[in-house]
Amino acid sequence: MPDPSAPLLEVRDLVTAFDTDAGQVRAVDGVSFVVHKGKTLGIVGESGCGKSVTALSINRLLPKPMGKILGGQVLFEGQDLTQLSPEQMLKVRGARIGMIFQEPMTALNPLHRIGRQLSEIFLLHKTKDPREALAMSVEMLRLVGIPSPEIRVSEYPHQLSGGMRQRVVIAIALACKPALVIADEPTTALDVTIQAQILELMKNLQREMGMSIVLITHDLGVIAEVCDEVVVMYAGRIAERGPVLEIFENPKHPYTRGLLQSIPRLDSPRKVKLNTIEGMVPGLLDLPTGCRFQNRCPHRNARCAEVQPTVESVGDHHDVACHRWRELSPLEVRS
Secondary structure, eight states, rough: OOTTOOOOOEEEEEEEEEEEEEEEEEEEEEEEEETTTTTTEEESSSSSSSSSHHHHHHOOOOOTTTTEEEEEEEEEEEEEEEGGGGHHHHHHHHEEEEEOOOOOOHHSSSSSSSHHHHHHHHHHTTTHHHHHHHHHHHHHHHHHOOOSSSHTTEEETTGSSSHHHHHHHHHHHHHHHOSSSEESSTTTTSSSHHHHHHHHHHHHHHHOOOEEEEESSHHHHHHOOOOHHEEEETTTEEEEEEEEEHHHHOOSSSSHHHHHTTTTTTOOOOOOOOOOOOOOOHHHHHHHHSSSTTOOOTTOOOHHHHHHOOOOOOOOEEEEEOOSSGGGHHHHHOO
């Protein structure tokens, strides 16, 4: 009998690489985290840090033949997804793990009606009757708050607004009531009011369906609003991970601290310059020997340039990969 307290998803030392003309690059290099049942884990970091590649690796959707998982495990409901055959993975993807992609206009096929695209997942996993699949599609559109779903199933993606297209993408991801949903920047292309509606929709559906969520974003405000735990990634590796409240109130890694200090504040004087993290993320083909954040870190020393830090425990479920975290003074993070 499975252990009810066991994590739904456990990623262990995941290594994902891409073959390029200039050589092989490790886009994800030794990443580990867990996702508990009914909880939301946020993965945050700058563009190119490995967030989306981590999501694609979990779902075995890496572009072939360039992308490949070189090592590690992805344990989902007790089985290692990296060891499944393509046929076995097809039964997991969509049915037990749903995926919400970043840009709804590219996630949906512009040549097919909404009803056909939503029906496909029901026909693959639930029924062989097209009429039943269409009826289930109408109910799914109603569940995600799309008005007049009986009419919308006959429309094409370009006939819907950006917010409604994203609701369709969410409906496709949740059609089979998966145990886990991976949402890759689900609100990036939407305006602020629609972003809030989509996040509220996801929270409500999570409560109703009891699913777990991995939310990938560059927005710390979204992390604070909807996540229970957070993983901060930098240049393919984990910089810090832990409960959201702990990370926001007691950040240890200089990169996490820099991200939090870069958030604009409503109570700041108008002419105060925003804090920034100086420098650029190193290229994956030209990574430094030691800490990958060293060229941008105000606290670096000689050891940082020579030895790559390992992830170590700071406290209860709070981990950081930094040589100097014990020496840093507490960061004042205003709410």
